[in-house]
Amino acid sequence: MFRAAPFRIAVWSVVVFNIIFLGLPTVVIVLASFTAGDLLTFPPEGFSLRWYERLLGMRDFREALGRSLQVALFCTLFAMPSGTLAALAMVRYRIRFARTLQLYFLLPFTVPLVVSGIGMMYVFGDMRVLGSLWPVGLATCAINLPFMIWSVSSAVNRLDPDLENAAANCGATPLQAFFTVTIPALMPGIITGALLMFILALNEFIVSIFLVDASIVTLPVWMYTSIRNIITPDLAAVSVVYILFAIVSIFALDRWVGLDIFLKSK
Amino acid sequence: MQGSNAGRADASPLTRARWRLTDAADTMLSALFPGRARRLTPYIFLIPAFLIVGVIVAGLFYIGDSSLRVLDRSTFLQSEDYSLENYVNIYERAGYRSVLFRTFSGTAIVTITVLLLSFPYAYLMVRTQSSFLRKFLLFNLFLPFFLGQVVRAYGWLIILGQEGLVNGILGQLGLANISVLYTNTAVLIGLIQYMLPFGVLMLAPALTAIDSDIEAASEGLGAKWYQTLWHVVLPLAKPGFVAATVVVFTITLTEFAIPAILGGGTNDYVANAIYDAFFRVSDMGAGSALGVVLIVIGTTLVSVLFALMGTGTVGFLKEDK
Amino acid sequence: MSIKDPRLSKLVMPRRRFLTSAAALGVASMGAGAFPRLAFGQDEPEKPAEIIVRAWGGVWMESLAEGVSKPFEEATGIRVRHDLTEDNEMQPRIWAAVAQNRTPPIHVNWDTSTNATQSALRGVCDTLTPDMVPNLEGLLPAAQPTGFDGAFPIVNCYSYVYVLAYRDEAFPDGPPESWDVMLDPRFRGRVALYNDGIGFEPVSVVMGGGSMDDIPDNMEPAWEFYRQLREQQPLLGEDPDFTNWFQRGEIDVACTIISNARAAKQAGIPVSWTVPREGAKYDTDALWVPAGLPDNEAYWAKQYVNAALAPENMENWCSMLGLPPLRAGLEGPEDLVGDPAYPTTEEDFARLLNIPTPILVEHQSDWFAQFRDIMQS
Numbered sequence: 001m002f003r004a005a006p007f008r009i010a011v012w013s014v015v016v017f018n019i020i021f022l023g024l025p026t027v028v029i030v031l032a033s034f035t036a037g038d039l040l041t042f043p044p045e046g047f048s049l050r051w052y053e054r055l056l057g058m059r060d061f062r063e064a065l066g067r068s069l070q071v072a073l074f075c076t077l078f079a080m081p082s083g084t085l086a087a088l089a090m091v092r093y094r095i096r097f098a099r100t101l102q103l104y105f106l107l108p109f110t111v112p113l114v115v116s117g118i119g120m121m122y123v124f125g126d127m128r129v130l131g132s133l134w135p136v137g138l139a140t141c142a143i144n145l146p147f148m149i150w151s152v153s154s155a156v157n158r159l160d161p162d163l164e165n166a167a168a169n170c171g172a173t174p175l176q177a178f179f180t181v182t183i184p185a186l187m188p189g190i191i192t193g194a195l196l197m198f199i200l201a202l203n204e205f206i207v208s209i210f211l212v213d214a215s216i217v218t219l220p221v222w223m224y225t226s227i228r229n230i231i232t233p234d235l236a237a238v239s240v241v242y243i244l245f246a247i248v249s250i251f252a253l254d255r256w257v258g259l260d261i262f263l264k265s266k
Numbered sequence: 267m268q269g270s271n272a273g274r275a276d277a278s279p280l281t282r283a284r285w286r287l288t289d290a291a292d293t294m295l296s297a298l299f300p301g302r303a304r305r306l307t308p309y310i311f312l313i314p315a316f317l318i319v320g321v322i323v324a325g326l327f328y329i330g331d332s333s334l335r336v337l338d339r340s341t342f343l344q345s346e347d348y349s350l351e352n353y354v355n356i357y358e359r360a361g362y363r364s365v366l367f368r369t370f371s372g373t374a375i376v377t378i379t380v381l382l383l384s385f386p387y388a389y390l391m392v393r394t395q396s397s398f399l400r401k402f403l404l405f406n407l408f409l410p411f412f413l414g415q416v417v418r419a420y421g422w423l424i425i426l427g428q429e430g431l432v433n434g435i436l437g438q439l440g441l442a443n444i445s446v447l448y449t450n451t452a453v454l455i456g457l458i459q460y461m462l463p464f465g466v467l468m469l470a471p472a473l474t475a476i477d478s479d480i481e482a483a484s485e486g487l488g489a490k491w492y493q494t495l496w497h498v499v500l501p502l503a504k505p506g507f508v509a510a511t512v513v514v515f516t517i518t519l520t521e522f523a524i525p526a527i528l529g530g531g532t533n534d535y536v537a538n539a540i541y542d543a544f545f546r547v548s549d550m551g552a553g554s555a556l557g558v559v560l561i562v563i564g565t566t567l568v569s570v571l572f573a574l575m576g577t578g579t580v581g582f583l584k585e586d587k
Numbered sequence: 588m589s590i591k592d593p594r595l596s597k598l599v600m601p602r603r604r605f606l607t608s609a610a611a612l613g614v615a616s617m618g619a620g621a622f623p624r625l626a627f628g629q630d631e632p633e634k635p636a637e638i639i640v641r642a643w644g645g646v647w648m649e650s651l652a653e654g655v656s657k658p659f660e661e662a663t664g665i666r667v668r669h670d671l672t673e674d675n676e677m678q679p680r681i682w683a684a685v686a687q688n689r690t691p692p693i694h695v696n697w698d699t700s701t702n703a704t705q706s707a708l709r710g711v712c713d714t715l716t717p718d719m720v721p722n723l724e725g726l727l728p729a730a731q732p733t734g735f736d737g738a739f740p741i742v743n744c745y746s747y748v749y750v751l752a753y754r755d756e757a758f759p760d761g762p763p764e765s766w767d768v769m770l771d772p773r774f775r776g777r778v779a780l781y782n783d784g785i786g787f788e789p790v791s792v793v794m795g796g797g798s799m800d801d802i803p804d805n806m807e808p809a810w811e812f813y814r815q816l817r818e819q820q821p822l823l824g825e826d827p828d829f830t831n832w833f834q835r836g837e838i839d840v841a842c843t844i845i846s847n848a849r850a851a852k853q854a855g856i857p858v859s860w861t862v863p864r865e866g867a868k869y870d871t872d873a874l875w876v877p878a879g880l881p882d883n884e885a886y887w888a889k890q891y892v893n894a895a896l897a898p899e900n901m902e903n904w905c906s907m908l909g910l911p912p913l914r915a916g917l918e919g920p921e922d923l924v925g926d927p928a929y930p931t932t933e934e935d936f937a938r939l940l941n942i943p944t945p946i947l948v949e950h951q952s953d954w955f956a957q958f959r960d961i962m963q964s
Contacts, residue, residue, distance in 0.1 A: 002389075002393055002481075003485075004490075004491035006491065007491045007492075007495070010386065011386040011389060011390050012386075012390070014382075014383060014386035014387065015386055015387050015390050015403070017383075018383055018386075018387050018462065019403075019406055021383075021458075021459055021462070022406055022407070022409075022410055022459065022462060022463070023406060023409070023410075024421070024425060025410070025413070025417075025418045025421025025422055025425065025459065026409060026410060026413055026418075026421065028421050028424050028425055028431065029413070029417060029418075029420065029421045029424075032424060039834065040420065040424060041424065042424045042425070042430070042431050078318060081314060082314035082315040082317075082318055083315060085311040085312070085314060085315065086311060086312055086314070086315035086316075088308075088311055089307075089308035089309070089311035089312045090308075090312075092308070093307065093308035093311075094308075095308050095309070095312075099569070099572065101312070102572065102577055102580070103565055103568065103569055103572075104316075104319065104323075105315070105319060106512065106516060106565070106568060106580075107319055107322055107323065107561075107565075108319060108322060109512075109513065109516035109517055109520070110516050110519075110520065110560075110561050110564040110565050110568065111322055111326065111520065111557070111561050112520035112522065112536070112537040112540055112557055112560060112561075113520065113522060113537070114522055114537055114540050114541050114544065114553075114557075115325075115326075115329055115540060115553075115554070115557035115560075115561070116322050116325060118325070118328075118329065118544065118550075118553075118679070119322065119324070119325015119326055119327075119328050119329050120321055120322065120325045121325075121680070121683060122325060122328040122683060122687070123321055123324045123325050123328070125683060125684070125687045125689055126687060128689070130689065131690075138318065138321060139321065141318055142318050142319055142321050142322050143322070145315060145318055145319060146513075146580070149315065150468070150509070150579065150580060153579070154471040154579065157471075157475075157579075173288070173289065173292040174292065174295070175288050175291050175292045175295065176288050176292070179288065196411075199408075199411050199412055200411070202412075203411075203412070203413075203414035203415070205414075205416070205523075206522055206523065209672070209676065210680065213639065213670070213692035213693070214639045214668050214669075214670035214672075214692070214693070215637070215639065215668065217670075220414060220416070223416065223417075224416055225644075225670075225671040225672050225673075235417065235420060236417070236420075238417070239413055239414075239417040242412045242413060242414065242417075243409065243412055243413065245412060246408065246409050246411075246412035250404075250405055250408055250409075254401065337952075339948075339949055339952070340708065340949075341708055341709060341710075342682075342705045342706075342708050342709040343709060359956075359960055360960055360964050361956075361959055361960030361961070361962075361963040361964055362960075364963055364964045365963050368963075427835050427837065428835065428836050428837050429835055429836045445776055447837070448776075448822055448837075530822045530823065530824075531782045531821075531822060531823025531824055531962070532817075532820065532821065532822075532823055532962050532963065534959075534963050539959070539963070542783070542955075542959055543956075544679060545673070545675035545676050545678070545679065546675050546782075546783045546955050546959075547952045547955050547956050547959075548675075548678060548679070548702075548705060548952055549952060549956075550679065552956075
């Protein structure tokens, strides 16, 4: 099919359009962050690193960044075991009330984030745990959990049940088989899901607004509440910091898992 | 990998300790769940995820409760009695009706456009022989994720503004300015760009599962490319399309940040109206009622889709494969 | 941007007399009799490491930081952290905290008088008393909130005018004389209002053919004017958006608080403001301390309010904002002398429009909802 010229042309035109469409805001923001002027403009006025200096000099920024990394870590730690087990349960076993459970596990997406955020503020408030970072991690995990489950699901789908049977035949107990055969085989899915959860938690601000106060503010909330007030190029500089994270994590993912492991077709 | 040392006599003390731990856990497990009780395994596996999503559900009890209470404007407390007034209000207010209409029509446009744009991207990513191209496409997909919605929306402000990039280029070409920013079109552009990576990521695994030999066989039997696409590839990719539809539809339906920043205040979606009720009007009951309505409509539409099209790759079991 | 501009700082910070401010604070803690031992400067309630004050961003936070927080920090050694969460977003968080018997997320709230009064009615304010906050003495009568029998659950600090701000280039022949310029087809898509319509109600009633007597019982003229305005495709935003939009050439006219227009002008953006012949709305902002703080933190939060009301600090803070403080005898900024949007005398105020706070408290939410309804249709 892909050899047919019209199809090839159609696919490539859409892909080129998508690449520009996806990349354009990123490119604009990155370039604008190096402006020497006081305004976020494109093309930037001159070149300077002044906004980066300003940003790195801000104690609030460094502290908020540290907290966001913690939140993202908590989120990932909650997501990995729960998402992996749920994916195994869903794909491997026949479950009663499957339809209802499907809709239940879609609630993170069907409930507006503003509503989830206010609801969780009351829940965590009643539990007397507001003011710590782990509830924020738990909240960011809850609102994005379907992504973790689906990433692992597609790995479970790929997993050959004979592997586990072979392990059992060789005398492995169920737990041994689980930890030495199943989990390693699912690793690509787990790591992809974990990366996605980490990124989404690192950027979350709508739910977090209700769960943090000024003394434990996370980076996206800090950005949303303080920099949104006066849009200076530090906003863009923060984004470039995020992009550096992106490049490091994507590189790491490629090294550990191989970026294209899932997508290479037979 | 972990298990590769199994059986070797010179295993380290740490490894031995781990074996013993696993053995002990196994013994405990079989004592606790002998034979038939193993049927409970999937339900036990679901407990942690169920509880985590349960935090949202617990919050919904507060929301549901306050949606049935009316705000008293002399004490700014909610009434003790329950009533359906907040729900009646949604039905009666013209503003809410037009916000609901804008949200659902916008979500439909975004979902369809994202599916159309995602398929070629996912297809090329899956089928290309070049590892470099595949990685580049994936990288390009993941990068915007890291940027977050707010920053991306500000990127669009710079691109689409009156004195922005697009109008700058149009000016150079001697063409008239466009005023797209702060219209529903700008919101749609922002939403499509935001949702595109989600669409591709949900579609790609389904395409991976289609053996390229099947395409070759179809063409070997004389089918044209569009016949192969329509009769072979698209039907086989259906689970992926269902998954992408569900994700793009539900997230767009409840989106807040992009309409808030790119809509200029007059192109609100339901989530913005909920925000306004909660915060600008200080009426938690009104906001909650609107939230409940959105959740019910969204969940109903998804279950209809599941009933018609199967659950795709977001579902349980391999029934759809 | 604007407030980082050194020209601006020079202009609005005429004098810094921190020592005097510190002295004022000293007086503060020597309250009348309730805490006799404090007179010896010992046994003060334990100082928290920091207190959190909610503020608006831009020139608002900068003025508070320079005029109040800095002298407070120097006098007490307590770090002041500014929380820039929107006032509207903060309100339900404080309400929820008090309802759940939790410690509220901030120590001092800087709020519109209407929102603050709502919180006071709900009973989430820790009342300010002259023995704890001696600088309540000597304020103008308008500083006192209405409907609380002389008590101060909140304290109003200054008044401000919602002016008609305009881009100089769009008005080469001088300032617009009437609010009807907002309906001029020339400015289609280039008109801006607050996103809840705040500050525009008396004007919209008058423009729609009604009079001040119609408020609050007959608001139909206002809705009619909003419907006409809707056809103009206005932009709706918050304080910083106006500056931003003027800067990027997105708008030509806006109804915004004078402070935002003045900050934009001082940052070099060609913007001016005027009070059209129909008048313009004025209102006040307030400070208050949420209930439910630990005793020592509540004490220091009130000392912060006291510091904000100290004459010297109040003068600096309000001068930077370009707003007349609710305390007699303070000097205003030179650039605003004689400006109708900087009202100081009875006559000045008579030219402006005001809706009493109790009416706003009762009806404003409904007006916001109606405004939304029209603008979203």
